[in-house]
Amino acid sequence: xxxxxxxxxxxxxxxxxxxxxxxxxxxxxxxxxxxxxxxxxxxxxxxxxxxxxxxxxxxxxxxxxxxxxxxxxxxxxxxxxxxxxxxxxxxxxxxxxxxxxxxxxxxxxxxxxxxxxxxxxxxxxxxxxxxxxxxxxxxxxxxxxxxxxxxxxxxxxxxxxxxxxxxxxxxxxxxxxxxxxxxxxxxxxxx
Amino acid sequence: xxxxxxxxxxxxxxxxxxxxxxxxxxxxxxxxxxxxxxxxxxxxxxxxxxxxxxxxxxxxxxxxxxxxxxxxxxxxxxxxxxxxxxxxxxxxxxxxxxxxxxxxxxxxxxxxxxxxxxxxxxxxxxxxxxxxxxxxxxxxxxxxxxxxxxxxxxxxxxxxxxxxxxxxxxxxxxxxxxxxxxxxxxxxxxx
DNA sequence: GTCTATAAGATGATAGAC
DNA sequence: GTCTATCATCTTATAGAC
Numbered sequence: 001x002x003x004x005x006x007x008x009x010x011x012x013x014x015x016x017x018x019x020x021x022x023x024x025x026x027x028x029x030x031x032x033x034x035x036x037x038x039x040x041x042x043x044x045x046x047x048x049x050x051x052x053x054x055x056x057x058x059x060x061x062x063x064x065x066x067x068x069x070x071x072x073x074x075x076x077x078x079x080x081x082x083x084x085x086x087x088x089x090x091x092x093x094x095x096x097x098x099x100x101x102x103x104x105x106x107x108x109x110x111x112x113x114x115x116x117x118x119x120x121x122x123x124x125x126x127x128x129x130x131x132x133x134x135x136x137x138x139x140x141x142x143x144x145x146x147x148x149x150x151x152x153x154x155x156x157x158x159x160x161x162x163x164x165x166x167x168x169x170x171x172x173x174x175x176x177x178x179x180x181x182x183x184x185x186x187x188x189x190x191x
Numbered sequence: 192x193x194x195x196x197x198x199x200x201x202x203x204x205x206x207x208x209x210x211x212x213x214x215x216x217x218x219x220x221x222x223x224x225x226x227x228x229x230x231x232x233x234x235x236x237x238x239x240x241x242x243x244x245x246x247x248x249x250x251x252x253x254x255x256x257x258x259x260x261x262x263x264x265x266x267x268x269x270x271x272x273x274x275x276x277x278x279x280x281x282x283x284x285x286x287x288x289x290x291x292x293x294x295x296x297x298x299x300x301x302x303x304x305x306x307x308x309x310x311x312x313x314x315x316x317x318x319x320x321x322x323x324x325x326x327x328x329x330x331x332x333x334x335x336x337x338x339x340x341x342x343x344x345x346x347x348x349x350x351x352x353x354x355x356x357x358x359x360x361x362x363x364x365x366x367x368x369x370x371x372x373x374x375x376x377x378x379x380x381x382x
Numbered sequence: 383g384t385c386t387a388t389a390a391g392a393t394g395a396t397a398g399a400c
Numbered sequence: 401g402t403c404t405a406t407c408a409t410c411t412t413a414t415a416g417a418c
Contacts, residue, residue, distance in 0.1 A: 007383080023300050025216035028411060042384050044413065100299065107362045108291065108299035109214050121362050153375040160355030160372055161348065168351050171298045171312050181351055184344040198401080219393060233402050235395065 008046050010036045015057045020099035024054060024109050054106070055117055061102045062124045065089070069131045079139030080190050086132065087182045090162050094178055098170045104163045129155050136189075146191050154189070161185060199237050201227045206248045211290035215245060215300050245297070246308055252293045253315045256280070260322045270330030271381050277323065278373045281353050285369055289361045295354045320346050327380075337382050345380070352376060 014035045018027035029040045029050065047053035072085045093099045103124045110118060133155035139145035147154045161181075169178035205226045209218035220231045220241070238244035263276045284290045294315045301309060324346035330336035338345045352372075360369035 022302050023214065023216060025214060026300060026303055029413090030410075039385060040412085041386080041414085045383060048413080050412070104358065105299055107358050108296055109217060110362055111213050112217055118362065118364075125359055125362065148379050149375050153371070154379075156359075156368075156372055157352065157376055157379075160359050161352045162355070163358055164351030164353070164355035167295065167298050167354055168316055168347075171301055171309065171316065173309075177347075180344070181347055184340050185348055188339050188345075188348075220395090221392075230403060231394085232396085232404080236401060239395080241394070 007036075007038065007042065011043055011046055011053070012057050012060060015053050016061060016102060017097075017099070019054060019057065019105055020093065020102050021097065023105050024050075024112055051114065051117070055120065058102065058106065058117065058120045058124075062120065062127070065124070066127060069127075079135050079142070079144045080186065082135045083132075083186055083189070086135075087162065087186070090166055091175070091178060091182075094166060094169060094175050098173075098175075100166055100170060101163065104166060125159060128159050132158050144191065145189050147189055158185070198227075198229065198233065202234055202237055202244070203248050203251060206244050207252060207293060208288075208290070210245060210248065210296055211284065211293055212288065214296050215241075215303055242305070242308070246311065249293065249297065249308065249311045249315075253311065253318070256315070257318060260318075270326050270333070270335045271377065273326045274323075274377055274380070277326075278353065278377070281357055282366070282369060282373075285357060285360055285366050289364075289366075291357055291361060292354065295357060316350060319350050323349050335382065336380050338380055349376070 011032055014032045015027075018031055018035075029043050032043055033040045043053070047056065068089055069086070072082055076082045076085055090101060093101055103121050106113065106117070107121055110121070129152075133152050136145060136147075136154050136158075137151040140147070140151055149157065165178050165181045169175060169181070202223055205223045206218075209222055209226075212218075220234050223234055224231045234244070238247065259280055260277070263273055267273045267276055281292060284292055294312050297304065297308070298312055301312070320343075324343050327336060327338070327345050327349075328342040331338070331342055340348065356369050356372045360366060360372070
């Protein structure tokens with residue numbers, strides 16, 4: 001059986017990997033073309049400009065991430081388990097060739113982008129914050145969690161923390177750095 | 192009186208700004224040349240390759256940052272004031288045209304660099320961690336601070352947090368985001 | 383949809399005059 | 401030390417054949 005290839009998806013898949021590994025200014029259409037065995041012009045057919053491409057990649061990334069957060073809600077009972085699953089999502093990009101969250105990478109290169117992409121990035125971080133906020137608030141009122149902050153303040157802190165943790169862990173070359181940071185954080189929040 | 196210009200320093204000054212604003216792959220020798228009114232070839236005289244340049248910038252940045260931390264030690268009495276001064280250092284780069292810490296930017300583009308530069312980045316983060324560790328440990332034993340973590344674990348968490356806070360604050364376009372995160376963090380650590 | 387061909391410009395870097 | 405001139409290569413992007 002012949003499997004029909006979906007060039008558009010392959011381009012986005014490779015584009016995602018390359019931004020996460022090298023950043024927006026660190027790869028070219030030639031890199032994608034080489035990686036999947038097509039010509040540069042074919043990429044321009046699907047995505048006329050490089051910014052069209054990363055914007056599409058970004059939107060898909062955000063949707064898929066939201067779906068994963070929803071899955072955690074559907075499956076995990078305790079607040080602690082939800083947090084652990086959340087940190088596991090960020091761990092998985094590190095595990096996979098020490099990539100960073102797409103949105104951290106693009107946030108670092110923020111000045112390379114127009115408003116629409118900045119908005120997309122903020123929506124990603126905002127949605128992360130809202131999700132964590134819900135988990136923390138529920139855990140605080142049930143007595144599972146304990147922190148002196150407001151739940152919203154603590155949620156914002158957690159998002160900053162996880163982005164920084166990923167960055168430092170990759171730089172150190174040791175994923176154990178991430179694990180150690182995360183387990184310390186969780187134990188400081190959980191009773 | 193004629194002030195003798197120091198081209199080498201001007202190149203490094205501009206290089207620092209450009210990496211902080213756009214990242215290593217986001218600027219060129221032409222940008223520096225235009226900014227300070229010389230030719231590209233003159234930059235190559237001082238720094239044969241782009242990596243030579245950023246490595247020199249990085250080393251100077253780290254030294255100056257270490258000096259500033261030493262100054263805080265020399266001046267500030269309480270642990271809380273030391274932490275506030277530390278977070279103020281990271282705030283100043285945001286204030287100044289919403290730049291990021293040089294080392295966060297370069298850590299995001301880690302895969303563009305050879306081992307020597309990665310080592311330099313790790314030394315920066317390590318030195319930050321050691322300094323904060325000292326402050327936290329002293330504050331904990333004196334009863335000024337309170338956290339369930341070890342002082343070292345909490346110090347590593349703080350460094351991850353401040354890097355992420357800078358990134359998110361710049362993305363949001365609101366320095367108040369940084370202030371709110373930091374004051375929340377400090378109040379959660381200080382008794 | 384994918385290709386070849388090509389353009390216009392940027393990029394990192396070097397040689398050699400002053 | 402700084403310049404002009406030049407290089408090979410890469411980059412984003414387009415036109416038009418198949």
